[in-house]
Structures are given as C-alpha cells and as structure tokens.
Amino acid sequence: EFVLTQSPGTLSLSPGERATLSCRASQSVSSSYLGWYQQKPGQAPRLLIYGTSSRAPGIPDRFSGSGSGTDFTLTISRLDPEDFAVYYCQQYGWSPRAFGQGTKVEIK
Amino acid sequence: QVQLVESGGGVVQPGRSLRLSCAASGFSFSTYPMHWVRQAPGKGLEWMTVISYDGNNQYYADSVKDRFTISRDNSKNTVYLQVNSLRAEDTAVYFCARGGDRDALDIWGQGTMVTVSS
Numbered sequence: 001e002f003v004l005t006q007s008p009g010t011l012s013l014s015p016g017e018r019a020t021l022s023c024r025a026s027q028s029v030s031s032s033y034l035g036w037y038q039q040k041p042g043q044a045p046r047l048l049i050y051g052t053s054s055r056a057p058g059i060p061d062r063f064s065g066s067g068s069g070t071d072f073t074l075t076i077s078r079l080d081p082e083d084f085a086v087y088y089c090q091q092y093g094w095s096p097r098a099f100g101q102g103t104k105v106e107i108k
Numbered sequence: 109q110v111q112l113v114e115s116g117g118g119v120v121q122p123g124r125s126l127r128l129s130c131a132a133s134g135f136s137f138s139t140y141p142m143h144w145v146r147q148a149p150g151k152g153l154e155w156m157t158v159i160s161y162d163g164n165n166q167y168y169a170d171s172v173k174d175r176f177t178i179s180r181d182n183s184k185n186t187v188y189l190q191v192n193s194l195r196a197e198d199t200a201v202y203f204c205a206r207g208g209d210r211d212a213l214d215i216w217g218q219g220t221m222v223t224v225s226s
Contacts, residue, residue, distance in 0.1 A: 035212040044203055044219055050212035088153055092211045095167035099153040
C-alpha cells in the first residue's frame with residue numbers, strides 16, 4: 001500500500017520564521033505529480049504547489065517546493081500570520097491519489 | 109468566475125443512499141477530469157475518486173469502490189457522486205475538485221456535509 005508520511009505532525013513557529021515541512025513517500029513518485037495544499041479551518045483546501053516546485057497562480061513566492069524520488073519538502077521562507085494552517089502533500093500520478101496526513105503550522 | 113458548488117448533503121440513516129452533485133461554472137468543464145475528496149470531522153483529506161474529462165474512465169479508492177459511483181453530465185457541467193450503503197464512518201465533508209495541470213487539484217468547491225446517523 002502506497003503511503004505519504006508528513007513530518008512533523010505539528011510545527012510551532014513565530015511569524016517571520018522559516019518553516020520546513022517534509023513529505024516522504026513509501027515508493028518513488030514522479031516529481032511531475034507531487035503537490036502541496038493549504039487548508040484553513042472551515043475552508044476548502046487550496047493548491048499551493050504542483051509538479052513538486054511550481055507555484056499555483058496567486059501563491060506568494062515565500063512558498064517553495066523541492067524534492068525528488070521519495071523525499072519532498074515545502075518551505076515557507078518567512079511565515080506570515082495568514083500562513084498558519086494545515087498543509088497536505090499529495091501524489092496524483094496514479095490511483096489512489098493519496099494525501100499525506102497533514103502538518104499543522106501553529107503560532108508559537 | 110471559476111467555481112464549483114456542491115449540493116446534496118444532509119443527515120441520512122445508515123444503509124441508505126445519497127447523490128451528491130457538483131456544479132461547475134466559469135471554465136470549460138468538459139475538458140477537465142473531476143475528483144471527489146472527503147474529510148471526516150477533525151481528520152485529514154481522503155481522496156476518493158476521479159472521472160476522466162469524457163466520463164469514460166473512473167478510478168476509486170479501495171475504501172469506497174464497491175459503494176460509491178462517480179459520473180458526469182457535460183451538458184449540465186455537473187459531476188455526481190452516488191453513495192450507497194452509507195456507514196457512520198462515511199460522515200464527512202465531501203469536496204469536489206478539478207484536475208488541473210498534471211491533474212493537481214487546482215479548484216475546489218466549498219464542500220457538502222454528509223452525516224450518517226440513526
């Protein structure tokens with residue numbers, strides 16, 4: 001069974017700090033088919049990054065993605081107050097298009 | 109503007125069925141694959157199913173493949189999710205989403221809540 005494991009489960013940081021979120025796959029994922037989403041309470045998820053490193057339209061350049069194979073990273077260079085949310089990675093190269101369990105970025 | 113609007117959720121008894129709808133507007137619906145994703149209260153996202161742009165291909169998560177059916181009507185710009193034999197663990201917000209560039213989920217609806225309870 002294919003699994004995406006995100007770490008840490010919770011990240012406690014202050015505004016202005018750098019956030020580094022990890023997504024590890026149980027088998028290799030094509031970099032073309034790895035994405036990141038942000039979800040705030042009571043809202044639908046929003047696509048941030050697709051194809052490992054491409055920002056979706058309207059996404060600030062403080063968000064960046066990297067990685068290959070089984071290890072992928074979402075980096076938020078300087079946390080803005082609006083960035084405190086839950087982040088999910090997803091592979092969409094084959095079915096099932098699995099999500100990771102999420103990383104919550106909370107205000108320290 | 110580009111928009112997806114889900115409907116059809118509600119409170120339903122275990123074992124019953126429901127059909128969820130997702131109406132699209134603001135884009136060329138018939139050229140995009142469409143997905144359903146659900147989120148149980150306080151839990152993470154669970155991908156459930158996708159249908160190709162023309163409706164000829166569908167894929168399902170193992171957890172729902174025998175009970176859920178995705179379909180679409182391109183003349184009505186709508187995708188559907190037929191959910192049968194509902195269980196308490198199907199209680200969740202159900203989102204539809206558009207498969208954009210390389211099928212990343214680039215547009216999401218606001219979700220419709222399904223509560224399975226006697």
